[in-house]
Amino acid sequence: GEDVEQSLFLSVREGDSSVINCTYTDSSSTYLYWYKQEPGAGLQLLTYIFSNMDMKQDQRLTVLLNKKDKHLSLRIADTQTGDSAIYFCAETATTGGFKTIFGAGTRLFVKA
Amino acid sequence: NAGVTQTPKFQVLKTGQSMTLQCAQDMNHEYMSWYRQDPGMGLRLIHYSVGAGITDQGEVPNGYNVSRSTTEDFPLRLLSAAPSQTSVYFCASSPYQGNTIYFGEGSWLTVV
Numbered sequence: 514g515e516d517v518e519q520s521l522f523l524s525v526r527e528g529d530s531s532v533i534n535c536t537y538t539d540s541s542s543t544y545l546y547w548y549k550q551e552p553g554a555g556l557q558l559l560t561y562i563f564s565n566m567d568m569k570q571d572q573r574l575t576v577l578l579n580k581k582d583k584h585l586s587l588r589i590a591d592t593q594t595g596d597s598a599i600y601f602c603a604e605t606a607t608t609g610g611f612k613t614i615f616g617a618g619t620r621l622f623v624k625a
Numbered sequence: 626n627a628g629v630t631q632t633p634k635f636q637v638l639k640t641g642q643s644m645t646l647q648c649a650q651d652m653n654h655e656y657m658s659w660y661r662q663d664p665g666m667g668l669r670l671i672h673y674s675v676g677a678g679i680t681d682q683g684e685v686p687n688g689y690n691v692s693r694s695t696t697e698d699f700p701l702r703l704l705s706a707a708p709s710q711t712s713v714y715f716c717a718s719s720p721y722q723g724n725t726i727y728f729g730e731g732s733w734l735t736v737v
Contacts, residue, residue: 517667546726555715555728556668601667603726612683613658613719613726617667 517616519602524622531589533619535602538583545578547587548601550618556601559587589621597623628652631716631729638706638736646701646732648716654727656719657699658683659691661712662731668715674699706736 519535537545542564548556562569562576562585569576575588589596599618606612629650638644650657658673660683670683674693688710690702699718703710716729 555730556726557728558726603668612670612673613717614670614684615660615668 519616531592533587535585537604539606542604544605546603550599594623629729635733648699650718654718659701660715708736
């Protein structure tokens with residue numbers, strides 16, 4: 514079945530770049546997403562990429578997609594303490610009726 | 626400006642009780658889904674619907690029922706609550722084949 518995996522924790526210093534990685538298994542994925550969840554809140558869409566793209570940049574965020582390796586990454590430039598949150602990778606696949614499957618989330622800690 | 630509305634926000638149940646989590650969206654989205662979020666597990670799909678009158682099981686459907694009598698509403702029913710169902714529940718909606726998922730604010734459920 515479909516699976517999305519990501520590491521559970523990442524710690525960086527303020528001002529450094531953060532790179533959060535994700536791997537997925539379903540080769541029929543159409544959309545891949547990054548969501549951010551702050552404490553006690555719901556999920557907020559950060560950015561998404563179509564599966565026929567390699568890269569997408571949006572201000573401090575860069576998404577890279579390696580479709581051959583089924584690997585997705587999110588780079589946050591100049592990481593700030595306000596970026597501390599849980600980041601979820603997700604994919605929408607065409608198999609099984611456009612279900613969206615989420616990874617377990619990567620908790621980003623930003624040290625001042 | 627309502628988006629996805631979930632109620633209740635907090636609920637404590639005794640083992641064996643039943644209850645319904647309500648979810649409504651006002652964006653005329655075809656696709657609605659329920660997820661549960663547990664520590665270290667990320668979001669897991671419980672049930673989803675691709676339109677009024679159509680529902681299907683996700684990754685963890687046991688112990689839950691859903692129905693979709695209208696486009697707007699997608700209630701989640703716990704038939705006989707168990708402590709293992711203690712979790713945070715998120716309802717979500719998106720346009721069918723769309724690229725953005727909108728989440729409700731979450732419902733914190735504790736089963737004692």
